[in-house]
Amino acid sequence: MRAFFSDDQLLHQPRQFMRAGRLCEPTDVPARAAALQATLATRGIDLAVAPDYGRAPLETVHSAAYLDFLCEAYERWQALARPGFEPGVEVLPNLSPYHNGKLDQNRRPDCPTDSVIAQAGYYLGDLSCPLGPHSWRSILRSAHSAVAAADYVCEQGDGGMAYALCRPSGHHAHSDRAGGFCYVNNAAIAAQGLLKRFGKVAVLDVDAHHGDGTQQIFYQRSDVMTISLHADPAGYYPFYTGYANERGYGAGYGYNLNFPLPHGTGDAGFLAALDSALDALRDYRPQALVLSLGFDTYVDDPISVLAVGMDGYRGIGERIHALGVPTVVVQEGGYEVDAIGHALDTFLSGFAPAMA
Ligand SMILES: [Zn+2]
Numbered sequence: 515m516r517a518f519f520s521d522d523q524l525l526h527q528p529r530q531f532m533r534a535g536r537l538c539e540p541t542d543v544p545a546r547a548a549a550l551q552a553t554l555a556t557r558g559i560d561l562a563v564a565p566d567y568g569r570a571p572l573e574t575v576h577s578a579a580y581l582d583f584l585c586e587a588y589e590r591w592q593a594l595a596r597p598g599f600e601p602g603v604e605v606l607p608n609l610s611p612y613h614n615g616k617l618d619q620n621r622r623p624d625c626p627t628d629s630v631i632a633q634a635g636y637y638l639g640d641l642s643c644p645l646g647p648h649s650w651r652s653i654l655r656s657a658h659s660a661v662a663a664a665d666y667v668c669e670q671g672d673g674g675m676a677y678a679l680c681r682p683s684g685h686h687a688h689s690d691r692a693g694g695f696c697y698v699n700n701a702a703i704a705a706q707g708l709l710k711r712f713g714k715v716a717v718l719d720v721d722a723h724h725g726d727g728t729q730q731i732f733y734q735r736s737d738v739m740t741i742s743l744h745a746d747p748a749g750y751y752p753f754y755t756g757y758a759n760e761r762g763y764g765a766g767y768g769y770n771l772n773f774p775l776p777h778g779t780g781d782a783g784f785l786a787a788l789d790s791a792l793d794a795l796r797d798y799r800p801q802a803l804v805l806s807l808g809f810d811t812y813v814d815d816p817i818s819v820l821a822v823g824m825d826g827y828r829g830i831g832e833r834i835h836a837l838g839v840p841t842v843v844v845q846e847g848g849y850e851v852d853a854i855g856h857a858l859d860t861f862l863s864g865f866a867p868a869m870a
Pocket of ligand 1: 721722808810846847848
């Protein structure tokens with residue numbers, strides 16, 4: 515097993531995000547990555563730096579206009595400065611995007627204006643995705659960690675497994691829209707990478723939040739099945755999607771499954787839902803798997819509404835191990851810095867027992 519991370523992923527240092535009308539201290543702090551790195555080191559897992567693949571792998575799931583925006587927005591934002599007007603220190607929208615709810619349309623047209631203010635509203639879906647001076651570099655390198663992990667599993671074939679320490683996370687990123695601390699969909703990019711060798715791939719998302727971006731990207735496709743377990747979105751981000759009746763569209767119908775869980779669900783309830791999800795996954799017979807692994811399901815996570823504990827993470831690891839499918843684990847959320855290292859360690863004790 516190999517793990518991938520680049521120190522460039524620490525450069526993104528968000529200063530603020532909006533929660534219920536209040537600008538708050540960021541939760542996606544660089545210290546999260548350090549906690550996860552420490553766990554990998556104590557388990558003797560090699561942490562490699564991904565090669566620089568450029569933009570090509572990101573373009574397999576994102577529109578070029580959206581990536582242009584992410585790459586250039588900070589400098590263009592600073593250029594808004596005029597005598598008597600200073601733009602904010604980060605790119606943050608002051609408009610709300612139009613959400614038409616049409617699941618049969620998996621991509622919008624490019625933003626019809628080149629105003630950076632209009633584009634910030636169009637491409638940054640909420641106020642949790644500020645772009646600072648080094649954000650793009652971290653976003654790009656986080657995606658590269660996922661690409662390298664997928665490449666490694668492609669090389670290894672049967673029994674291959676890798677962990678991508680992705681930060682920023684990715685599963686809320688749509689093909690042309692950032693959201694929920696996510697800019698580029700690392701798990702979707704890893705799934706595309708696995709398709710280079712494997713004919714059928716599944717993405718299983720066990721983060722506390724619905725993997726709405728991953729769902730949107732593959733909603734009309736049958737070569738990548740998407741399954742997400744998450745807190746009931748009726749009262750939790752991302753609110754608009756993640757319901758059980760979202761099954762896919764067109765050729766993708768039947769290849770998207772959501773398991774919204776009652777708030778307060780603990781280990782037993784979470785693992786029971788995971789067993790149901792894995793039954794569906796086995797019926798699909800994927801040749802490779804991407805696991806979107808989040809630890810914001812943790813009972814003491816600052817934004818959690820679930821109550822998963824360390825036994826739950828071990829149980830998740832054991833079940834994915836038992837699947838026996840080549841797997842790329844992609845890190846998603848998890849914001850209790852003092853707990854996520856332990857959570858990863860416990861997950862790995864089940865997922866990679868030979869390395870315990
Ligand atoms: Zn999350």
